[in-house]
Amino acid sequence: xxxxxxxxxxxxxxxxxxxxxxxxxxxxxxxxxxxxxxxxxxxxxxxxxxxxxxxxxxxxxxxxxxxxxxxxxxxxxxxxxxxxxxxxxxxxxxxxxxxxxxxxx
Numbered sequence: 001x002x003x004x005x006x007x008x009x010x011x012x013x014x015x016x017x018x019x020x021x022x023x024x025x026x027x028x029x030x031x032x033x034x035x036x037x038x039x040x041x042x043x044x045x046x047x048x049x050x051x052x053x054x055x056x057x058x059x060x061x062x063x064x065x066x067x068x069x070x071x072x073x074x075x076x077x078x079x080x081x082x083x084x085x086x087x088x089x090x091x092x093x094x095x096x097x098x099x100x101x102x103x104x105x
Contacts, residue, residue: 025089025093026086026088026089026090026091026092026093026094027089027090027093028090028093028094028096028097028098029094030087030090030094031087031089031090031091031092031093031094031095032094032098034083034087034090034091034094035091035094035095038079038081038083039051039075039091042075042079052099055095055098055099055100056099062100064102065092065096065100065102065103065104068092068095068096068100068102069088069092072088072091072092072095073088076088
């Protein structure tokens with residue numbers, strides 16, 4: 001029984017960095033047009049201006065790279081845009097590079 005728990009713990013530990021790395025493997029340049037097409041209309045209606053204020057506000061909800069990944073996935077699901085995992089990777093890379101600048105090492 002102990003061996004099974006250790007194996008599960010080991011798998012969990014090794015899978016976490018891989019999942020973060022996989023999502024950060026996106027291309028920011030490819031994420032920008034996706035972001036502009038699928039996100040900005042809603043963000044403009046929420047915060048006004050050019051919509052970027054949603055990322056720049058002091059009380060923003062996203063505080064970690066994992067939170068950013070979850071936020072992008074949540075919006076994709078809620079708006080039913082149907083973006084695939086590769087496109088979500090690109091969008092996360094774009095948002096992190098442009099607005100959030102979370103450490104990804």
